[in-house]
Amino acid sequence: MQKVFLLLLMLIYISGCTSEKKDKKTKIQTENKVVIKDTINKSQIEDTIINTEVIENKKAEDSILDSTTRKKVEKEIKDKTPVKEETTETIVPTVIKKIRPDHSGWNLLTKKHVSASGKVNYNGFKSDISKVEFYLKQLEQTSPQKDWTKNEKLSYWFNLYNASTIHLVATAYPLKSIKDINNGKPWDKKFIKSGHRTYSLNEIENTIVRPNFNEPRLHVAFNCAAVSCPKLLNEAFTPTKLNNQLDKLSKTWINDSTKNKITENTIEISKIFEWYNVDFKKGIITFINKYSDTKTNESSEIQYLEYNWDLND
Template sequence: MRKISFVLVILFIIGCTSNKKEEKSNIKPESTTAIDTAMVDHTSDQIISNEEKIEVKDSVIVTNKVKESETDIKVSKGREIAKEAKAGDKKEKKEITKGNIERVRPHHTIWNSLTKKHVSSSGKVNYNGFKSNIKSIEIYLSHLEVTPPKKDWTKNEKLAYWFNLYNAATIHLIASNYPVKSIKDINNGKPWDKKFIKSGNKTYSLNQIENSIVRPNFNEPRLHVAFNCAAISCPKLMKGAFLPSKLNSQLNMLSKSWITDSSKNKISENSIEISKIFEWYKVDFKKGIIPFINNFSTTKITPNAEIKYLDYNWDLND
């Protein structure tokens, strides 16, 4: 009897459990249908939103990868640049140590300013004015002393340097002794032999600059209008400094002014009375005196024209 009762209890429990499972089974399809309908009817935006989030998430991932990639490139390039810059700095420092002075070029600003102030358009020189500014001339000469020409300079840079140095030294020599009637009144009549012009570690005379440096080393007959001897018969002192970038036009301008000045050169087609400079330095005019003059004269001279030389006036050009 007890056994029968126990069996009945077990059967009852099994039956209840089965009913619960069936209930759950019956409820699940209805609940699932309700949820699916709700998602279709009410959460389409949420579905899109979820897709967007995925896309955004993917984009973020991609973007992060790109950013990481770009960063790596920049860092790598930065390291290369840093190495190059460091190497460049070492090289530059080494070059400067080896001799930065080789790259230094003189500035002619002081001389440019002084000549524009104390030289007239006709070539008259105010030596009193230069004397009042003699300290400025000395500063300029000191500047040229420490910036002597180097092998890597251009022809025009070298010529501009020597022309300006020669003229500034000449003016300084006269201003230091002014008033004088003529440059020949200085140094016992031999002002051009006085060694007082410093360039680098050497000291030169005016004669050495003109006849030992420039004339033998530069094929330039126009140099005779550049060097100023401070005399009335000399080509006029330029109002301004010689500049490498303008040197050719400056020499042409001075040459034309000198050749066409009837007080210094008298020119006609078949005869000419010209400066003694042409006689003294005939060897410098390799293509001939007449061809040189014809380059700048408004009157063309015949090849066989008669040539005479004018007396040279050594009075000061003041």
């Protein structure tokens, strides 16, 4: 009985040990599993972190590559694009400016110092002599050119002649006659500048205008500062008005009984027609009848009136 009891105890003991071992083994396996699981989880996390870093690095790398590539492409485009050179040069369109004299100054002076009947206030011109000189200087610097029209040239020479005559008389004023200047030969005095040349009144009239323009009305345009001379126009000659101005002066001169006396059969006219007979190519009577209120016969006898050289003041 005792032996059986002992055997039973041994079996219980062995069974307990086995169970303990099994429990320990199970515990160890469980712990191992936990460790392995932890290891796996850690590894996975590490792998995830590594993969994430790789992905991020790859993205960054790709970004860098893209940036580098973009910059490279931009540089290539820039290198191939022509560079526009900067310049400070101002491009001015070609403009051909027609330089013409300004007659407005002379226009103002004549309106101020010449009456409608042609009386000249030489004292007035003398007080404005600097303005006359300024106008003459303008004409000097704008002498006629080949591309000027006939009327532009004639207006220039008429105004230059008259302004120069006024200057000549006004600077010597008071005097009784223009013939009191330069020993009775005021028209031969060379003092008128135009361009690079200096002229006398005679040269302007007799070597420039008369031979080159075929214009008989020039004799009402040139003023010789004398009573018997056609009246001085109290405005400047201008190209656009020239023909009307010359016609008006011609009509006034021809019908002025103190300078021309015209009837149907007899005419007593200015000595200008005698001195410059060749300029009236269509004939003196033809010219007179064009402007006279009284028409005279072509066969009328012509007589010339004495010329009064007293100053036209």
